[in-house]
Amino acid sequence: xxxxxxxxxxxxxxxxxxxxxxxxxxxxxxxxxxxxxxxxxxxxxxxxxxxxxxxxxxxxxxxxxxxxxxxxxxxxxxxx
Numbered sequence: 001x002x003x004x005x006x007x008x009x010x011x012x013x014x015x016x017x018x019x020x021x022x023x024x025x026x027x028x029x030x031x032x033x034x035x036x037x038x039x040x041x042x043x044x045x046x047x048x049x050x051x052x053x054x055x056x057x058x059x060x061x062x063x064x065x066x067x068x069x070x071x072x073x074x075x076x077x078x079x080x
Contacts, residue, residue: 025055027045042080044076045057045075048068048072051068053068055068
């Protein structure tokens with residue numbers, strides 16, 4: 001019974017914190033649906049989020065992350 005109670009408390013704490021764990025990450029407006037990327041070229045991806053926020057970008061089997069600067073700017077470079 002104690003294990004079930006502990007598990008319930010952990011789940012409630014996790015679910016209660018979930019809305020606060022989501023950041024307002026924004027991409028630059030150049031990144032949109034149906035955009036075309038040049039083959040065999042590195043691609044810079046950038047945007048904004050809260051200062052000090054960790055941002056993850058996944059594309060084409062790549063997974064990159066960056067931490068925003070004190071103004072909330074971030075960028076990553078996708079490999080070719």
